[in-house]
Amino acid sequence: MVQTNQKITHLPDNNYSVKVSSDLRKIGLNPNFWYPLAQTKEVKVEKPYAVSFGGDPIVLIRTKSQQVFALEDRCAHRQIPLSMGIVCQNTIKCSYHAWEYNQTGKVVKVPYLPEGCPLPKGVKSYPCREAYGHIFVFPGTAKLAETVPFPDIKNWFSSDYKTMYFSRLVNCHYSFLKENLMDMNHQFLHRRFMGKVKPTLLENSKGDNWVEAKFKFRGEPHPSAKLVLAAGRKPESDSEDYDFDVMTITTEYPYQTLRVCPPGSDEPLLDLWVAYIPVDQEQKKNHSFGMLMIRKPKIPGLINLLWPLMRYFTNVIFAEDKMIVEAEQKAYDLQGGDWNQEIFPVLVDVRELLSQKGVPLT
Ligand code: FES
Numbered sequence: 001m002v003q004t005n006q007k008i009t010h011l012p013d014n015n016y017s018v019k020v021s022s023d024l025r026k027i028g029l030n031p032n033f034w035y036p037l038a039q040t041k042e043v044k045v046e047k048p049y050a051v052s053f054g055g056d057p058i059v060l061i062r063t064k065s066q067q068v069f070a071l072e073d074r075c076a077h078r079q080i081p082l083s084m085g086i087v088c089q090n091t092i093k094c095s096y097h098a099w100e101y102n103q104t105g106k107v108v109k110v111p112y113l114p115e116g117c118p119l120p121k122g123v124k125s126y127p128c129r130e131a132y133g134h135i136f137v138f139p140g141t142a143k144l145a146e147t148v149p150f151p152d153i154k155n156w157f158s159s160d161y162k163t164m165y166f167s168r169l170v171n172c173h174y175s176f177l178k179e180n181l182m183d184m185n186h187q188f189l190h191r192r193f194m195g196k197v198k199p200t201l202l203e204n205s206k207g208d209n210w211v212e213a214k215f216k217f218r219g220e221p222h223p224s225a226k227l228v229l230a231a232g233r234k235p236e237s238d239s240e241d242y243d244f245d246v247m248t249i250t251t252e253y254p255y256q257t258l259r260v261c262p263p264g265s266d267e268p269l270l271d272l273w274v275a276y277i278p279v280d281q282e283q284k285k286n287h288s289f290g291m292l293m294i295r296k297p298k299i300p301g302l303i304n305l306l307w308p309l310m311r312y313f314t315n316v317i318f319a320e321d322k323m324i325v326e327a328e329q330k331a332y333d334l335q336g337g338d339w340n341q342e343i344f345p346v347l348v349d350v351r352e353l354l355s356q357k358g359v360p361l362t
């Protein structure tokens with residue numbers, strides 16, 4: 001990352017109206033990246049699975065030999081979803097007239113076409129990879145897929161961590177959620193669990209494709225929140241004092257991460273990776289995929305005992321965030337535009353980044 005550190009010394013002295021060159025809610029997520037479109041467990045052998053990216057229907061197919069491929073979910077003949085079809089070895093047959101497609105989307109057989117007749121054109125295929133318990137697809141220009149870095153989520157592989165997965169539909173433009181994650185000034189929303197916690201912005205910085213903010217918290221978190229933070233603490237080296245933990249939240253387009261590290265350590269207690277995938281063409285709905293890697297306590301198996309409580313805490317926080325960002329989307333729809341008066345520099349930077357890196361919605 002190219003660092004252009006900007007410590008906050010003052011708030012903007014204007015009337016807080018923030019100019020983003022275009023309406024952020026009309027900016028689509030750039031399709032030229034690798035995105036999780038389903039969890040591994042959802043795509044079962046020979047059971048086509050329908051997903052979408054920004055209104056483009058995509059079918060994910062797992063063959064008997066565990067190969068996964070992604071095709072446009074629309075038969076080239078009469079546009080029936082191929083996800084209604086039948087998987088045969090390495091091909092899929094449309095359920096209507098049995099046109100058969102291979103993994104590249106090419107029509108390889110039309111059962112009622114006489115031998116030797118040219119076959120009709122097929123459907124689009126998408127670069128597809130299975131990793132981190134998810135099926136990732138490159139929805140943009142396929143030839144760019146090889147050159148665009150695949151997400152690098154190191155702690156997912158570490159046996160020191162246990163991963164909690166999230167997969168939720170949220171009825172809002174993805175940008176509301178991206179702003180929400182970077183915005184630690186909304187602890188009031190989470191007052192039941194985090195009401196006594198006061199965040200302080202330590203520093204914010206940005207580069208060409210990223211924005212980062214570091215926060216410190218003062219005050220006692222709720223016991224269940226404390227549990228999530230306490231579990232992986234190493235008694236010999238990590239302070240018990242939560243006031244000194246540092247939370248680093250990064251938007252590295254198009255993904256986001258949130259890490260909480262004890263003082264002087266770069267081994268996070270919590271390491272969250274999230275991606276919000278627009279579902280519909282207007283991008284007013286998104287599928288949120290997340291992986292929260294929680295450092296395991298020293299006592300073997302203890303994490304499994306604590307897991308339901310940790311799950312409960314994170315579910316409550318996510319439900320509160322979902323409720324509020326969906327209310328933001330409704331307000332936006334009602335007023336027909338973005339009237340935000342954002343005064344927090346981190347969010348101003350995130351909004352700018354999302355505007356610059358996204359693509360206009362048509
Ligand atoms: S609609 Fe798919 S084969 Fe006819």
Ligand SMILES: [Fe+2]
Nearest residue numbers: 180186190321
């Ligand atoms: Fe929140």
